[in-house]
Amino acid sequence: MSFDALDTWWWPYLFILIAGAVTTDSWRFLGVWLGGKVSEESDAMVFVRCVATALVAAVIAGLIVSPAGALAATPLAVRIGSAAGGFVAYLAAGKRVLVGVVACEVILVGWMLLFPIESAA
Amino acid sequence: MSTARPSSPNQPDSALRWFLRGATNLFSVPALILSTSFVGFAALAMEAGITQAQAVFMTLVIWALPAKVVLVGAILAGSGLFGAGFAVALSSIRLTPMVVALVPELRTAGGRRWVLYALSHFVAVTSWVIAMAHVREVPRDMRTAWYLGVGGTLTVANAVVVAVVYQIAPHMPAAVSAALFMLTPMYFLTSLWGSARERATHVAMAAGLLLGPFFAWLSPQFSLMLSGLVGGSAAFLWHRTRGRRA
Numbered sequence A: 001m002s003f004d005a006l007d008t009w010w011w012p013y014l015f016i017l018i019a020g021a022v023t024t025d026s027w028r029f030l031g032v033w034l035g036g037k038v039s040e041e042s043d044a045m046v047f048v049r050c051v052a053t054a055l056v057a058a059v060i061a062g063l064i065v066s067p068a069g070a071l072a073a074t075p076l077a078v079r080i081g082s083a084a085g086g087f088v089a090y091l092a093a094g095k096r097v098l099v100g101v102v103a104c105e106v107i108l109v110g111w112m113l114l115f116p117i118e119s120a121a
Numbered sequence B: 001m002s003t004a005r006p007s008s009p010n011q012p013d014s015a016l017r018w019f020l021r022g023a024t025n026l027f028s029v030p031a032l033i034l035s036t037s038f039v040g041f042a043a044l045a046m047e048a049g050i051t052q053a054q055a056v057f058m059t060l061v062i063w064a065l066p067a068k069v070v071l072v073g074a075i076l077a078g079s080g081l082f083g084a085g086f087a088v089a090l091s092s093i094r095l096t097p098m099v100v101a102l103v104p105e106l107r108t109a110g111g112r113r114w115v116l117y118a119l120s121h122f123v124a125v126t127s128w129v130i131a132m133a134h135v136r137e138v139p140r141d142m143r144t145a146w147y148l149g150v151g152g153t154l155t156v157a158n159a160v161v162v163a164v165v166y167q168i169a170p171h172m173p174a175a176v177s178a179a180l181f182m183l184t185p186m187y188f189l190t191s192l193w194g195s196a197r198e199r200a201t202h203v204a205m206a207a208g209l210l211l212g213p214f215f216a217w218l219s220p221q222f223s224l225m226l227s228g229l230v231g232g233s234a235a236f237l238w239h240r241t242r243g244r245r246a
Helices: A011-034 A043-065 A069-073 A076-092 A097-114 B008-027 B029-047 B052-061 B065-076 B081-092 B095-106 B113-120 B125-137 B140-171 B174-194 B199-218 B220-241
Strands: none
Touching (some): A011 B052, A011 B081, A011 B095, A043 A076, A043 B065, A043 B095, A043 B220, A069 B029, A069 B174, A076 A097, A076 B174, A097 B029, A097 B174, B008 B029, B029 B052, B029 B065, B029 B125, B029 B140, B029 B174, B052 B065, B052 B140, B065 B081, B065 B174, B095 B125, B113 B140, B125 B174, B174 B199
16 A cells, blocks of 8 residues: 555545654654663664664665755766765764755755756756 | 742743743754755655645654655655555664653653653654753753753744745755755764764664665665665674774
8 A cells, every 4th residue: 555545635644644653653652661771772772773773874875876856967976975075074073964064065056056957847 | 749849839930931941942053954954855755746734744743854754765666554664663763762861851750651752752863962962951840841842843843844845845946956955865964973872873874875775776665674674783793793882
């Protein structure tokens, strides 16, 4: 049953609730229930953090390697280059997220000013 | 109750005051950056054919941005309810240790349990980072009111951001929307690195970045789960043999 499987107004909302809300709030509620009972430092928690982090990192890579919309009109090397440049700037600035984001956007926008992308659609 | 304070008659006032103080975090740098990545998210959701009302609904009921981006990715890939739910669940496991760390700070001796369950909904990377940094500056019995101010207003404000982007995005030049699409990955790349508690998390991140595109090519449907499990296990093994603290 995919997101657009049923042609009714309520199905997408039910889909979001089950696939999105139940699946996130369950982990939060589990956290309240466990609160204080489980050590953050335990191996189980480290493993959980590793799996979740690797998964989110895969999502990030996907957004850069095969992006949606107008960003897809830019070369892969420019996207990877601006992300890498932003990350280096972030580290150099003492892990300031804002610096990393701005540096990345400066590289990307600078490239698009030099080599304008075609208007999509 | 034997430690009741003399100020308890003004408690509602005081709770409101701390709620508002929490709400002022809306104007902090992390909150500003989060809003720009919600601009990016709204652009992504729009591209995926999700309606304005659905995107606002997602923001309110899911809240955590990685979970929403994973859900939109699953919708784009045409995943079924189970596949999409499983990918979102796997990407959200990290909420549990975050809540586990926050709950002891919010708990009071006579506090009601349901308040903590309700407040936990607002836990996502940004509000959690703000809370962990400042919660100790708040008197213990005012912390739940304060955190409602931090998390609740952040959630509602970003739902408004999403709604507004849907109105103005169709009129944006291609270069502007391309720049917006880059905000979300860049925000995650840096904030995820910064929130790591042990070096194994950094290893997991690097593994996920490399494995993601590989598994997307090998098996698009299961790429997120495979990247999470394989990359996460590898990082954990590394942690057991060499790692320890960041």
